[in-house]
Amino acid sequence: MDxxxxxxxxxxxxxxxRLMSDNTFNFCPGCGHGLVVRTIAEVIEEMGIEHDVIGxxxxxxxxxxxxxxxxxxxxxxxxxxxxxxxxxxxVQPDKxxxxxxxDGDLAAIGTGETMHACNRGENIVIVFINNGIYGxxxxxxxxxxLEGMKTTTCPRGRDVKTMGYPLNITPLLAQLDxxxxxxxxxxxxxxxxxxxxxxxxxxxxxxxxxxxxxxVEVVSNCNSGWGMSPKAxxxxxxxxxxxxxxxxxIKVDGKLVMDMNAPR
Amino acid sequence: xxxxxxAIVVETDRCKGCELCMYACPQNVIAMSDEVNSITRNYAYMxxxxxxxxCTNCATICPDGYISVYRVKVEE
Numbered sequence: 395m396d397x398x399x400x401x402x403x404x405x406x407x408x409x410x411x412r413l414m415s416d417n418t419f420n421f422c423p424g425c426g427h428g429l430v431v432r433t434i435a436e437v438i439e440e441m442g443i444e445h446d447v448i449g450x451x452x453x454x455x456x457x458x459x460x461x462x463x464x465x466x467x468x469x470x471x472x473x474x475x476x477x478x479x480x481x482x483x484x485v486q487p488d489k490x491x492x493x494x495x496x497d498g499d500l501a502a503i504g505t506g507e508t509m510h511a512c513n514r515g516e517n518i519v520i521v522f523i524n525n526g527i528y529g530x531x532x533x534x535x536x537x538x539x540l541e542g543m544k545t546t547t548c549p550r551g552r553d554v555k556t557m558g559y560p561l562n563i564t565p566l567l568a569q570l571d572x573x574x575x576x577x578x579x580x581x582x583x584x585x586x587x588x589x590x591x592x593x594x595x596x597x598x599x600x601x602x603x604x605x606x607x608x609x610v611e612v613v614s615n616c617n618s619g620w621g622m623s624p625k626a627x628x629x630x631x632x633x634x635x636x637x638x639x640x641x642x643x644i645k646v647d648g649k650l651v652m653d654m655n656a657p658r
Numbered sequence: 659x660x661x662x663x664x665a666i667v668v669e670t671d672r673c674k675g676c677e678l679c680m681y682a683c684p685q686n687v688i689a690m691s692d693e694v695n696s697i698t699r700n701y702a703y704m705x706x707x708x709x710x711x712x713c714t715n716c717a718t719i720c721p722d723g724y725i726s727v728y729r730v731k732v733e734e
Contacts, residue, residue: 410723424676428721
C-alpha cells in the first residue's frame with residue numbers, strides 16, 4: 395500500500411499535542427527536555443485542564459517554556475519556582491500549578507524554596523529534570539554531577555573530597571510529611587516516555603484531589619554538556635546515572651515505598 | 659488475515675537529526691537522509707515504508723514532536 399493512501403486525517407494515530415505552539419524548541423538535538431515538555435502537554439490535553447493550568451519556568455534550559463505552550467506560563471527568578479507556585483496556588487486554589495525545574499535550579503540555588511514548599515505540603519506538581527550538569531550555561535558542575543564525571547568546572551572529574559558528593563535530592567524530599575507522591579523516571583526509550591506520562595497524570599490527579607506536593611524527577615541526558623551523541627549519551631546515562639539515581643516510585647500516596655537504606 | 663500498515667510524516671525542514679527515532683524503530687523503517695535540510699541537518703525519512711506498522715515509537719521518542727503517525731488495517 396502506498397504511504398500516500400495511508401496518510402489521511404482519519405488514519406492519524408499520533409501527532410504533537412495541540413497545546414504546543416509552532417515555535418522550534420531551543421533544546422539541542424536529542425535532548426530529553428523536549429520529551430518532558432511534550433509529555434506534560436499531552437497529559438494536560440488528555441485531562442482537558444488547559445484552561446485551568448499555570449506552569450512556572452525558572453532559569454535554566456527550562457526558561458523558554460512560555461514560547462512552547464499555548465497555556466499560561468509564568469517566569470520565575472532562578473530557583474524560586476516553588477515560591478512563585480506557592481503564591482499562585484494560594485491565590486487561585488482551583489488552578490493546576492506545576493513547576494518545571496532543572497537540577498541547577500531545584501537542587502542548587504532553589505533548595506531552600508523547594509524544601510519548604512514540600513514541607514508545607516503545597517498542593518503543586520514539581521517536575522524535576524536531572525541531567526547532572528548545568529546545561530544552559532555551558533556544562534558546569536551541578537550538585538547532581540556524578541563522582542568522577544568531567545565537566546567544564548571539574549575537568550579532571552568530580553573529586554568528592556573537595557567538591558562534595560552527588561546530591562540525591564528526591565529521596566530527601568520524600569521524607570517530608572507534606573509530600574504525597576515522589577517518583578523517578580527517564581525518557582531514553584518510548585516505553586519510559588509512556589511510563590512518565592502515567593506518572594505525570596497521577597501527579598496532576600493528586601493535585602486535583604488536594605493530596606499534597608507531587609514530585610516527578612526525570613533522569614535525562616545532556617548530550618552537548620556531556621560531549622556525546624544523543625545515542626551514546628543515553629547509553630552512558632543507563633550505565634552510570636541509573637546506579638546513583640535508580641528509577642521507580644519513591645513515595646506513593648504518602649507512604650515511602652523505596653528502601654532508603656538500600657545500597658546505591 | 660488483516661495486516662497493519664503504517665506511515666509516518668516527518669517535518670523534514672525542522673528535523674534536528676538526532677537519530678533517536680532511527681534507533682527506536684523496531685522495524686528499521688527509518689533512515690537518515692544523505693541530503694541536509696535548511697538547518698544543515700540530515701533528516702529522518704521512511705527508507706522502507708512497506709515495513710512500517712505504525713507503532714508510534716518514533717513519534718513518542720522524537721524530542722521535538724516532528725513525527726506524525728498514520729495507521730490502517732489492510733484486509734488481504
